[in-house]
Amino acid sequence: MAGVADGRGVLLPLLHALQDEFGYIDDALVPHVAEALNLSRADVHGVVTFYHDFRRQPAGRHVIKLCRAESCQARGGRAIERAAVERLGVAMGSTSADGRVTLEPVYCLGLCATGPNALVDGVPVSRIDGARLDRLAAQVAA
Amino acid sequence: MASVALGADDVAEAFARTGAEVIRTGSHGLFRIEPLAEVDTADGRIAYGPVAPDEVGAVLDGSHANRLGRLADLPFFASQQRFTFARCGVIDPLDLDDYAAHGGWVGLAAARALSPAAVVATVKDSGLRGRGGAGFPTGIKWQTVLDTQAAEKFIVCNADEGDSGTFADRMLMEGDPYCLIEGMAIAAHAVGAAHGYVYIRSEYPFAVATMREAIVRSAARIAPFTLEVRVGAGAYVCGEETALLDSIEGKRGQVRAKPPLPAIAGLFGKPTVINNVLSLAAVPFILANGPAAYAAVGFGRSRGTMPIQLAGNVRNGGLYEVGFGITLGELVDEIGGGTESGRPVRAVQVGGPLGAYFPPSMFHLPFDYESFTTAGGLIGHAGITVFDDSVDMAKMARFAMEFCAVESCGKCTPCRIGSTRGVETVDRIIAGDRIDDNIEILRDLCDTMKFGSLCALGGFTPYPVLSALDHFPEDFGGATALPVAAE
Numbered sequence: 350m351a352g353v354a355d356g357r358g359v360l361l362p363l364l365h366a367l368q369d370e371f372g373y374i375d376d377a378l379v380p381h382v383a384e385a386l387n388l389s390r391a392d393v394h395g396v397v398t399f400y401h402d403f404r405r406q407p408a409g410r411h412v413i414k415l416c417r418a419e420s421c422q423a424r425g426g427r428a429i430e431r432a433a434v435e436r437l438g439v440a441m442g443s444t445s446a447d448g449r450v451t452l453e454p455v456y457c458l459g460l461c462a463t464g465p466n467a468l469v470d471g472v473p474v475s476r477i478d479g480a481r482l483d484r485l486a487a488q489v490a491a
Numbered sequence: 492m493a494s495v496a497l498g499a500d501d502v503a504e505a506f507a508r509t510g511a512e513v514i515r516t517g518s519h520g521l522f523r524i525e526p527l528a529e530v531d532t533a534d535g536r537i538a539y540g541p542v543a544p545d546e547v548g549a550v551l552d553g554s555h556a557n558r559l560g561r562l563a564d565l566p567f568f569a570s571q572q573r574f575t576f577a578r579c580g581v582i583d584p585l586d587l588d589d590y591a592a593h594g595g596w597v598g599l600a601a602a603r604a605l606s607p608a609a610v611v612a613t614v615k616d617s618g619l620r621g622r623g624g625a626g627f628p629t630g631i632k633w634q635t636v637l638d639t640q641a642a643e644k645f646i647v648c649n650a651d652e653g654d655s656g657t658f659a660d661r662m663l664m665e666g667d668p669y670c671l672i673e674g675m676a677i678a679a680h681a682v683g684a685a686h687g688y689v690y691i692r693s694e695y696p697f698a699v700a701t702m703r704e705a706i707v708r709s710a711a712r713i714a715p716f717t718l719e720v721r722v723g724a725g726a727y728v729c730g731e732e733t734a735l736l737d738s739i740e741g742k743r744g745q746v747r748a749k750p751p752l753p754a755i756a757g758l759f760g761k762p763t764v765i766n767n768v769l770s771l772a773a774v775p776f777i778l779a780n781g782p783a784a785y786a787a788v789g790f791g792r793s794r795g796t797m798p799i800q801l802a803g804n805v806r807n808g809g810l811y812e813v814g815f816g817i818t819l820g821e822l823v824d825e826i827g828g829g830t831e832s833g834r835p836v837r838a839v840q841v842g843g844p845l846g847a848y849f850p851p852s853m854f855h856l857p858f859d860y861e862s863f864t865t866a867g868g869l870i871g872h873a874g875i876t877v878f879d880d881s882v883d884m885a886k887m888a889r890f891a892m893e894f895c896a897v898e899s900c901g902k903c904t905p906c907r908i909g910s911t912r913g914v915e916t917v918d919r920i921i922a923g924d925r926i927d928d929n930i931e932i933l934r935d936l937c938d939t940m941k942f943g944s945l946c947a948l949g950g951f952t953p954y955p956v957l958s959a960l961d962h963f964p965e966d967f968g969g970a971t972a973l974p975v976a977a978e
Contacts, residue, residue: 357759358721360741365693365722386741399743399900400724402693418655419840419890423803423878424831456727456844456894458694459658460493461876462522462801462808471696473496 360386360396364403373404409444409451411489413437414468417454420461429465429477436486450489492665492697493658494518497541499526505544509551517666519580520810521567524559538562567826572788573812574776574796575769576659579666585704587712590669596712598775602677610681611637614774616782618794623649623730623767624842624871624947626793626860629774632764635754636682639762646678646687646716647739647758647765650702651723651730653692654843656802656874659810660768663798664691664698667772668705674771676713677778678764685716688758690735692723727898731946732765734900745900746946767872769798790816793859801827803840803876820854823877834879838887838963842871844894845951847958848884867961868954884963889917891955895948906949909940913956926968930960 363382367374374397383393397403415430434441437450444451460466463475469485477485506513506528518525524540528550538559539550549555562568562580573579582589590596602610615630636644648671652660663671675687689706691699699722706718721739723729729738733747736758757763773795777785786794793815799822801808806828823829823839830836838848847868849856856862863870878887892913899906913936919929937953944950960967 358739358741361721361724361738365724392742395743396741400726402723402725418894419844419887420656420803420874420876422887422890423876423882455694455725456898457653457655457657458492459652459661460496461656461658461803461874462805463493463497463525464803466496468694473492475493475496 360388360393361400364397368403373407376405407448409448411450411470412453412468413450413485413489414453414455414458415441416456416458416460416464416466418457418461420457421464421466424464426465429482432479432482436482437489492661492695493522494525494527495697497522497525498544501544502526502528502542502547505547506550509547511551514583516582517579517584518662518810519562519568520576520662521565521807522809523807524557529562535561567807567809567811570826571812572796572814574785574788575670575772575798576663576667576810576812577776578670579662579810582667584666584668584701585708587669587708590667594779595669595775596673598778599673599676599680599713601778602680607637607681607683610677610778613782614681614777617777617785618782618789618792619770619773619777619785620793620860621767622769622773622797622872624869626870629766629770632754632766633678633681635752636684636762636764639755641762643686643759643761644682644684645758645761645763646675646682646684647736647763648675648687648689648771649730649732649735649765649767650689650691650695650698651735652695652768652872653727653730654845654872654874656840656843656876657800657872658802658874659798659800659872661695661698662810663768663772664689664695665701668701669709670772670775671702671768672705672709672713672718674774675718676716677774678766678771679713679716682762682764684764687716687718688721688739689718690721690723690729690739692729693725726900727894728900728946728948731948734946736763736765743900745902746948748945769872788814790814790857790859791861793861797858797870797873799858800872800874801877802874804830804832804879805875805877806831815859816857818854819849819856819858819875820851822858822875823854827875827877830877830879832879832881834881836877837880837882838878838884838959840876840878840887840955841874842869842954843874844891845869845947845954846871846874847954848887848962849958850962853962867958869951884959884966885917885921885968888956888959888967889914889921891952891959892917895952899948903943903945903949905940905943906945906952909936909944909949910952912936913940913952917956920967923968930967933960 383390439445465477527540529536529538619629620626726744729744734744738744753763798812895910916933941953
C-alpha cells in the first residue's frame with residue numbers, strides 16, 4: 350500500500366496491490382476485502398467488475414495489450430489487430446488454451462503519433478508492422 | 492514513454508557503454524526524430540535523431556547522418572511559444588536543482604507572497620480556461636472553492652488523459668513533473684487546501700512512477716501541502732471529473748449529477764479544485780511572469796497557449812505549444828507536414844473520441860474554443876488525429892458508438908442503451924438496409940444522447956457520428972446506392 354498517505358478511499362489501491370501480488374483478484378478474496386474496509390461484498394464486487402483492468406481469472410504468462418483507438422487506426426491498427434489475432438492464434442480479449450499469451454484491447458497509450466502501439470508485459474512498443482509483430486510473437490512463444 | 496517505445500533504452504545503454512555521461516530527459520515532442528540524442532558541446536546541445544544503438548559512435552564523433560543541430564533552430568521548435576513545456580526535454584525530470592535552475596519554484600514563491608484572494612485574482616486576470624476540454628475559467632472555479640467555508644478542502648489533478656490523439660499530460664508528468672506539483676501547490680495556497688491527489692490512468696506506468704518519485708523528492712518544497720498519486724484502472728469515463736472523484740473515493744467510477752458542483756461539494760463531500768494537468772501546469776508561468784504576459788497571447792476569449800498534439804497519420808507528429816488562433820490547416824499541413832503515408836488528408840478528428848471529424852474544406856477554422864463550438868465540434872484536450880483518404884468514415888462513426896458502449900458507466904439510459912442501439916443502426920446503414928430511414932433513426936438517437944446524457948461521454952459521442960454523416964455522406968451508402976438504383 351505504498352504511496353497511500355490518506356486513509357480514505359483505499360479500495361482501488363488495495364485491489365491494485367492484490368492484483369500485482371497474485372495476478373488477478375480471486376472471488377474468494379472479495380469477502381475479506383469487504384470486511385477489512387467495512388464495505389459490503391456487493392460494493393467490492395461492483396468495483397472489481399466495473400474497471401477493465403481488474404481480472405477475476407489469471408492472465409496468460411505474457412500479456413499483449415494492443416491499442417484500438419482512433420490514432421492507431423489512422424496508422425493501420427486494424428490490420429495489425431487482425432494479423433495479431435491470426436499470428437498468436439487467440440481472439441482479442443482472450444487467453445490462449447496453453448495459457449501462454451493473453452491478447453487484450455487497450456484504448457490509447459498516449460503514443461498516438463507513432464502507432465500502431467502495444468504494451469507487451471508492461472513495456473511500450475511503437476510502430477508495429479509485420480516484422481515487429483513476428484518478433485513479438487516469438488518473444489511470447491518463449 | 493514514446494522514445495522508450497521506439498528503442499531509447501537500448502540507445503542509452505549503448506552510450507553508457509562508451510563511458511559517456513548519460514542524462515535521460517523527457518521528450519521534446521517531435522517523435523519523427525526519436526530516439527533522440529543531444530550532445531553537450533561548446534556550440535550548445537547538438538541533436539541527432541533518430542539514433543540506433545549501433546550508431547552511438549557516429550553521434551559522439553559528430554559524423555552521424557541524422558545531425559539536426561540545435562533543436563531550437565528547427566522550424567518545428569522555433570515557431571512555438573513554450574510557456575508550459577519550456578523545460579520538457581531540456582531538464583533531467585527528477586533533478587530538483589535542474590528544475591530550480593530553469594525557473595522552477597519562482598511561481599510558488601510569488602504566490603506565497605500574495606494573499607489567497609490575490610492569487611485567485613491573478614489566475615482570473617490571465618484568462619486561463621480549463622485545458623482538459625470544457626474550457627471553464629480556472630480562476631472562477633478557484634474563487635468558488637476559496638469562498639466556500641469548510642474545515643477541509645482538496646486539490647485534485649485530473650491526469651486521466653484517455654482521449655486518443657492526446658499525450659500532453661503524459662509528456663509533462665514524465666518530462667517536467669515538478670511543474671505540475673508547483674501548480675498544485677499554488678492552487679492549494681490559493682484556496683486553502685492541505686492535501687491533493689494526482690489521479691493518473693493505469694495506461695501511463697512511466698508517468699505514475701515519475702510523479703511518485705517527484706512527490707517524495709519535493710515534499711519539503713511544497714510543505715505543509717501534501718500530495719499523493721492514485722492510479723486508475725482502465726475506465727475512460729473516470730476522465731469525467733465527478734466519476735474521477737468517485738474513483739478516488741474507492742467506488743465505481745460513475746458520474747454524479749450536478750449540482751452540487753465539485754467546487755462546493757467534491758471529494759469526500761468537501762470543496763475541491765479539480766483541474767486538468769495542463770491547467771495546473773500553466774499556473775507557475777502565470778504567477779512567475781504575471782497574468783498580462785499570459786493573456787497577451789491568444790485569440791478572442793481563448794487566452795494564452797495550448798499544447799496541441801498532432802497524432803495519427805501525420806508526418807511531424809508530436810507536441811506543438813502555441814497561442815490560440817492558429818488555423819487547423821496550418822497545424823495539419825504546415826506544422827504537421829501532411830500525412831505520413833503521403834496520401835491526401837481526408838479527415839481530422841479534433842478533441843479525442845468525442846470530438847468532430849473535419850474535412851480539409853474546414854481547415855480555415857482558427858484553433859480556439861468558440862470557433863470549434865460554432866463549427867459543431869470541440870477542441871477538447873487539443874488532440875488532432877489525422878486520417879488519409881483510405882479511411883472509411885462510416886466505420887469511424889460505428890467505432891465512436893462502440894467506444895461509448897464499451898466505456899459507458901451505465902448510470903444514464905441515453906448513453907448506456909443509446910450507444911448499443913447506435914452500433915446496431917450504423918451496422919444496418921453499412922449493410923445497405925433502408926439507408927435513409929436508418930440515418931434518420933441515427934440522427935434522432937444522437938439527439939437523445941446529446942441532450943439526455945448525464946455527462947460528456949454520452950453527450951458528445953454524437954459529435955464524431957454526426958460530423959461523419961454531415962461531412963462525409965458518401966461513406967454512408969447514399970452516393971453509391973443512387974447509381975445502382977438508377978440502372
